[in-house]
Amino acid sequence: MNLPNPEQLGIVFYPDPVLQVKCAPVTDFSPSLAGLVLRMLELMHNAPGVGLAAPQVGVAIRLFVCNPTGEPGDDLVYVNPVLSDLEGSEEAEEGCLSLPLVQSMMRRATKAVIHAVDLQGQAFEEAGEDLLARIWQHETDHLDGKLIVDNMSTSDEITNRRLLKKLREDYAASH
Numbered sequence: 807m808n809l810p811n812p813e814q815l816g817i818v819f820y821p822d823p824v825l826q827v828k829c830a831p832v833t834d835f836s837p838s839l840a841g842l843v844l845r846m847l848e849l850m851h852n853a854p855g856v857g858l859a860a861p862q863v864g865v866a867i868r869l870f871v872c873n874p875t876g877e878p879g880d881d882l883v884y885v886n887p888v889l890s891d892l893e894g895s896e897e898a899e900e901g902c903l904s905l906p907l908v909q910s911m912m913r914r915a916t917k918a919v920i921h922a923v924d925l926q927g928q929a930f931e932e933a934g935e936d937l938l939a940r941i942w943q944h945e946t947d948h949l950d951g952k953l954i955v956d957n958m959s960t961s962d963e964i965t966n967r968r969l970l971k972k973l974r975e976d977y978a979a980s981h
């Protein structure tokens with residue numbers, strides 16, 4: 807596929823429709839994919855955030871980056887990720903770079919195994935827990951078009967109502 811010029815990419819915000827589609831598997835491992843990933847890492851760190859999925863920069867492919875510590879050496883890249891062996895359950899507040907200031911209580915598994923390929927298309931798997939496992943679940947949700955506001959509790963809906971209304975108005979005004 808033809809990827810956009812990475813320099814022109816920025817974070818897209820709710821309710822942009824690209825955030826609500828099922829993303830396509832990555833099949834092209836050309837150098838332009840690495841360019842996209844570098845730009846995503848830059849946008850994630852600048853935000854700052856701990857994870858960013860390709861649809862959040864307007865590219866509907868199955869790829870995300872994350873960095874649970876914020877340290878430059880801890881950047882992680884997952885292409886065509888699939889989660890398995892989900893275990894445990896814990897609720898915690900989550901935010902999302904595509905939903906500035908919105909917080910939603912999300913129940914997630916505390917352990918997971920991720921199967922993915924790297925930028926060269928080489929398969930690997932990793933086990934993760936706690937924050938890392940939570941980020942994996944949040945980001946793989948993005949690849950299926952799911953957002954933290956999709957199934958909010960009534961109290962989260964009330965808390966976030968104004969923020970979401972403002973985001974919808976801003977989106978409508980700029981598109």
Ligand code: ZN
Nearest residue numbers: 901902903904
């Ligand atoms: Zn997110």
